[in-house]
Amino acid sequence: MKFLYSDTQDYVDPSYDFINDRTGPDREKYWTDAYAHELMNPAPYDGLLLSMSAIRQAQGVATSKVRYSTKEEQRLLRYGARRFLRFGGPQHKDLMLMGDCGAFAYATNPTPAYSPMEVLEFYCDAEFTHGVSPDHIVFDCDLDNPPQSSVSKEIRDRFDITLSNAEEFLRLSASEDARFTPLGAVQGWSPASMGNAAHALESMGYEYLAVGGLVPLRVEAIKKVLVAIRERINPTTRLHLLGFAKAEKIQEFTAFGVASFDSTSPLIRAFKDQKANYYLESPRGGLDYYTAIRIPQAIENTRLVRGIKRGILSAEDLRRHETTALSTLRAYDLGQASASDALDAITDYHVLLVRASDQSIAQQERAVSSMRESVRRTIEDMPWKQCQCDICKAVGVEVIIFRSSNRNKRRGFHNLGVYHRHVKKTLENAL
Numbered sequence: 001m002k003f004l005y006s007d008t009q010d011y012v013d014p015s016y017d018f019i020n021d022r023t024g025p026d027r028e029k030y031w032t033d034a035y036a037h038e039l040m041n042p043a044p045y046d047g048l049l050l051s052m053s054a055i056r057q058a059q060g061v062a063t064s065k066v067r068y069s070t071k072e073e074q075r076l077l078r079y080g081a082r083r084f085l086r087f088g089g090p091q092h093k094d095l096m097l098m099g100d101c102g103a104f105a106y107a108t109n110p111t112p113a114y115s116p117m118e119v120l121e122f123y124c125d126a127e128f129t130h131g132v133s134p135d136h137i138v139f140d141c142d143l144d145n146p147p148q149s150s151v152s153k154e155i156r157d158r159f160d161i162t163l164s165n166a167e168e169f170l171r172l173s174a175s176e177d178a179r180f181t182p183l184g185a186v187q188g189w190s191p192a193s194m195g196n197a198a199h200a201l202e203s204m205g206y207e208y209l210a211v212g213g214l215v216p217l218r219v220e221a222i223k224k225v226l227v228a229i230r231e232r233i234n235p236t237t238r239l240h241l242l243g244f245a246k247a248e249k250i251q252e253f254t255a256f257g258v259a260s261f262d263s264t265s266p267l268i269r270a271f272k273d274q275k276a277n278y279y280l281e282s283p284r285g286g287l288d289y290y291t292a293i294r295i296p297q298a299i300e301n302t303r304l305v306r307g308i309k310r311g312i313l314s315a316e317d318l319r320r321h322e323t324t325a326l327s328t329l330r331a332y333d334l335g336q337a338s339a340s341d342a343l344d345a346i347t348d349y350h351v352l353l354v355r356a357s358d359q360s361i362a363q364q365e366r367a368v369s370s371m372r373e374s375v376r377r378t379i380e381d382m383p384w385k386q387c388q389c390d391i392c393k394a395v396g397v398e399v400i401i402f403r404s405s406n407r408n409k410r411r412g413f414h415n416l417g418v419y420h421r422h423v424k425k426t427l428e429n430a431l
C-alpha cells in the first residue's frame with residue numbers, strides 16, 4: 001500500500017536561524033527552500049499527488065484554491081513535475097507522481113472545470129506516472145442505498161458526467177499514447193451506486209480506480225463503500241483512496257485491496273490539531289501523539305499587540321517571558337535545567353498570553369492549567385530525542401516548539417516520516 005502526500009507547496013528554509021528567528025541571508029522562496037524529500041532520506045512518502053485545480057486557474061475555480069502562480073504553472077508544465085518538485089534523483093525515480101483534477105475546487109459548477117482533453121494534455125506535460133479521470137463531486141453519500149430513481153437530477157447528472165468523462169479520458173489516453181497509468185474516478189450517492197460506478201469503469205478497461213468523496217465520511221461509512229465496490233469488481237483491480245482524512249486508521253483498511261491512498265493529515269496536524277501535533281511510533285505498535293510546546297512570537301501576534309496597545313500587557317514583560325521560555329526549554333534539552341524549570345517558564349509566558357484574551361479570570365486559569373498538563377508529558381518524555389529522523393537530528397528541540405512555519409512544517413515533515421514507516425509496518429503485519 002503506497003502513501004502519497006498531496007502537494008500543497010510545502011517547503012522550508014534549510015538555512016533558517018532558529019536562535020534569531022530569521023530566514024537565511026540568501027533565502028529565495030522556493031529556489032533555496034527544500035521540500036520534505038530533499039531533507040529526508042528516505043523520502044517520507046511513496047509519491048506525491050498534484051491537483052490540477054491547485055495549479056491552473058479555470059472558470060469556477062475559487063482563486064483561493066489555486067496555489068501556483070502562472071509562472072510556476074508554466075515552469076511545472078515546461079520541465080515536468082518531477083524536475084519542478086526536485087523529486088527526480090535516483091532515490092526518487094520510482095516514486096509515484098499522481099495527478100487528479102481537485103474536483104472540490106469546482107464542486108459548485110454545473111460541469112467540471114476542465115475537459116478530458118485538457119486534463120490529458122496537462123497530465124502529459126506534467127509527466128505524471130498516474131492520472132485520475134476528470135470527475136465531478138456527488139455530495140451526500142446516503143448509506144441506505146437509495147435507488148437512482150429517487151435521487152435528484154443534479155446528482156444523477158454528476159454521476160453520469162463522471163462516467164462519460166472517464167470513458168472519453170481513457171479513449172484519448174490510448175489514442176494519444178499517454179505514458180501515465182490512467183485511473184477511473186468513482187463517484188456516487190451511496191455505497192451501491194459507487195459499486196455500480198466501479199463496475200462500469202472496470203468494463204471500460206480501467207484496472208486502477210480512484211475512490212472520491214470520502215473526505216466527510218466516517219471510518220465505518222468508508223468501509224461500507226469499499227465493501228460495495230469490492231463486490232462489483234475483480235480482485236486484481238487496484239483501488240486508490242482520494243483525500244483519505246482518516247489516515248491514522250489505515251490499519252483497518254488492509255483487507256480491501258487498497259493499493260494506494262493520499263492524505264495531508266500527518267503534516268496538517270502538526271499545527272492545526274489541538275493536541276496531537278508530534279507523531280511517534282508507539283512501542284506497543286501504532287502511533288503515539290504529543291502536544292507541541294506553544295511559544296508564539298509576541299510581536300507577530302495581533303492579539304498580543306492589541307493587548308499592549310490597550311495597556312493590559314507590557315511589551316517588555318512579554319519579550320522577557322518569551323525569551324526565558326525559549327532559553328529554559330533549550331537549557332533543559334541540554335541537561336542544564338530541570339523539566340519543572342522548563343514547564344514553569346513556559347507557563348509564566350502563557351499566563352501573559354491568555355491575559356490578552358476576552359476570557360474571564362476563571363477561564364484564563366483553566367486555559368493555562370490545561371496547557372500545562374498537555375505540555376508536561378511532552379517535556380518529561382522528550383520525544384524529539386527519541387526520533388532518529390533527519391529533521392529531528394538536524395534541529396533537535398526546535399521541532400517540538402509551536403512557533404513560525406519553519407518549525408511547524410519541519411514537525412509536519414517529521415510526522416510524514418513517522419506515518420510512512422507506520423503504514424509500511426501495518427502492511428507487513430497484515431501480510
Ligand SMILES: [Zn+2]
Pocket residue numbers: 387388389390391392393414
Ligand atoms: Zn523526527
